[in-house]
Amino acid sequence: TQTTRPQRMLAAVQKNATRGDPRSVVKAIDQFCRQKEWAMNVGDEKGCILDSVVTEVNPATVLELGTYCGYSTVRIASLLPPDAKLITLEFNPHNAAIARQVIAWAGLGDKIQLVEGASGDWIPKMKEKFGIETFDLVFLDHWKDRYLPDTKLMEECGLLRKGSILLADNVISPGTPDYLEYIRNSPRYKSQYFRSHLEYTKAEDGLEKSVFLG
Numbered sequence: 001t002q003t004t005r006p007q008r009m010l011a012a013v014q015k016n017a018t019r020g021d022p023r024s025v026v027k028a029i030d031q032f033c034r035q036k037e038w039a040m041n042v043g044d045e046k047g048c049i050l051d052s053v054v055t056e057v058n059p060a061t062v063l064e065l066g067t068y069c070g071y072s073t074v075r076i077a078s079l080l081p082p083d084a085k086l087i088t089l090e091f092n093p094h095n096a097a098i099a100r101q102v103i104a105w106a107g108l109g110d111k112i113q114l115v116e117g118a119s120g121d122w123i124p125k126m127k128e129k130f131g132i133e134t135f136d137l138v139f140l141d142h143w144k145d146r147y148l149p150d151t152k153l154m155e156e157c158g159l160l161r162k163g164s165i166l167l168a169d170n171v172i173s174p175g176t177p178d179y180l181e182y183i184r185n186s187p188r189y190k191s192q193y194f195r196s197h198l199e200y201t202k203a204e205d206g207l208e209k210s211v212f213l214g
């Protein structure tokens with residue numbers, strides 16, 4: 001029977017990456033997406049920008065919205081300090097099942113908590129369920145029309161502190177116009193656009209990095 005693209009991506013990881021070596025998992029997925037099938041991972045070019053932000057912030061707590069197959073989850077977690085925690089939200093059970101196996105192959109299971117469900121349902125539960133006070137870094141890469149409502153929800157739930165960083169993928173392609181308009185005009189954020197390309201293509205895209213000012 002027909003396999004799915006996430007299943008074929010996982011197969012490529014299990015074939016070409018070394019167990020316990022997160023960077024080889026990242027490389028195997030990028031190779032699969034360049035040589036075999038495009039997929040909506042943040043990718044190698046924007047991934048380098050993501051790496052530099054993660055390294056600079058050196059976060060103890062990270063929230064990722066939109067796990068998909070776990071590419072950016074593994075990429076971020078591979079750079080975290082020893083006791084740091086990454087919580088990643090995935091709505092689609094099939095994607096979650098694939099991501100769990102990608103994360104396991106990378107050997108990062110103890111740093112990553114994958115939670116299945118909708119961001120709107122889980123964001124208000126972060127404190128009670130996971131003992132999270134605030135997030136040092138949030139990576140937004142889920143449904144583009146959820147970036148703005150979820151950012152407002154994180155503010156309302158007190159999950160952002162002075163200095164928390166929001167890093168948003170796809171602000172140009174596919175685009176998140178309402179989020180960009182809000183975050184760039186809000187006195188509560190200082191934003192910076194990192195111009196790049198849509199993963200594995202020549203189209204423009206970029207990451208918007210925003211510091212919450214409290």
Ligand SMILES: O=C(NC/C=C/[C@H]1O[C@@H](n2ccc(=O)cc2)[C@H](O)[C@@H]1O)c1cc([N+](=O)[O-])cc(O)c1O
Nearest residue numbers: 040066068089090091092095118119141142143170
């Ligand atoms: O549409 C895009 N991303 C949507 C991602 C959605 C992912 O987030 C999950 N989720 C998790 C929690 C939720 O609450 C909701 C969804 C969904 O189950 C899915 O796994 C996209 C599209 C392009 N593109 O070129 O077309 C490029 C990109 O880089 C993209 O990120």
Ligand SMILES: [Mg+2]
Nearest residue numbers: 042141169170
């Ligand atoms: Mg994306």
